[in-house]
Amino acid sequence: GESVGLHLPTLSVQEGDNSIINCAYSNSASDYFIWYKQESGKGPQFIIDIRSNMDKRQGQRVTVLLNKTVKHLSLQIAATQPGDSAVYFCAENRNGQNFVFGPGTRLSVLP
Amino acid sequence: EAQVTQNPRYLITVTGKKLTVTCSQNMNHEYMSWYRQDPGLGLRQIYYSMNVEVTDKGDVPEGYKVSRKEKRNFPLILESPSPNQTSLYFCASSSGVGELFFGEGSRLTVL
Numbered sequence: 001g002e003s004v005g006l007h008l009p010t011l012s013v014q015e016g017d018n019s020i021i022n023c024a025y026s027n028s029a030s031d032y033f034i035w036y037k038q039e040s041g042k043g044p045q046f047i048i049d050i051r052s053n054m055d056k057r058q059g060q061r062v063t064v065l066l067n068k069t070v071k072h073l074s075l076q077i078a079a080t081q082p083g084d085s086a087v088y089f090c091a092e093n094r095n096g097q098n099f100v101f102g103p104g105t106r107l108s109v110l111p
Numbered sequence: 112e113a114q115v116t117q118n119p120r121y122l123i124t125v126t127g128k129k130l131t132v133t134c135s136q137n138m139n140h141e142y143m144s145w146y147r148q149d150p151g152l153g154l155r156q157i158y159y160s161m162n163v164e165v166t167d168k169g170d171v172p173e174g175y176k177v178s179r180k181e182k183r184n185f186p187l188i189l190e191s192p193s194p195n196q197t198s199l200y201f202c203a204s205s206s207g208v209g210e211l212f213f214g215e216g217s218r219l220t221v222l
Binding site for chain 1: 115144146153154155156159167169201209210211212213214215
């Protein structure tokens with residue numbers, strides 16, 4: 001079946017560098033996407049979202065890019081900090097409010 | 112404080128002993144959902160509810176039941192738990208405009 005997936009299960013970056021986490025989705029009908037951050041022992045927390053009528057959206061130190069042509073979503077984190085270490089999930093929205101999540105990427109920030 | 116509350120947070124039980132994991136949200140959200148999280152498999156949806164008395168199966172509904180008798184509560188019922196239901200469970204709710212708010216999770220072990 002169709003699903004949302006991530007290209008890399010783990011990502012290590014130096015503190016201060018920029019991080020890019022990628023996500024591929026397969027359902028061209030999806031019109032809403034979210035990035036979540038999950039720290040150890042906690043529930044997923046909303047980072048940023050984007051709708052299909054947009055290509056880019058920026059937040060505080062984070063940017064989400066949506067490429068509908070190749071069905072690709074990415075999360076960019078500027079000046080990565082130790083507190084950014086977590087598992088990041090992308091999710092696509094189908095049929096209104098029914099979300100499907102990818103397996104996640106573990107981001108490790110190296111000192 | 113806006114929140115999704117799950118109970119219990121931790122539970123060890125034995126095969127076949129019925130259990131219920133409660134979920135309550137104080138944001139007057141119409142949409143609620145249950146996920147299980149297993150290593151390498153990300154968040155998989157069990158059941159969701161678009162409103163009171165309206166529930167639908169997610170991707171992995173087998174072995175679970177839910178009910179939505181009132182807007183704020185969405186309990187997850189395991190009538191006869193089995194070891195393959197050992198997992199970390201998350202409840203989430205949404206107003207219908209996108210973002211899912213997650214609870215802190217319930218770690219269940221079935222012996």
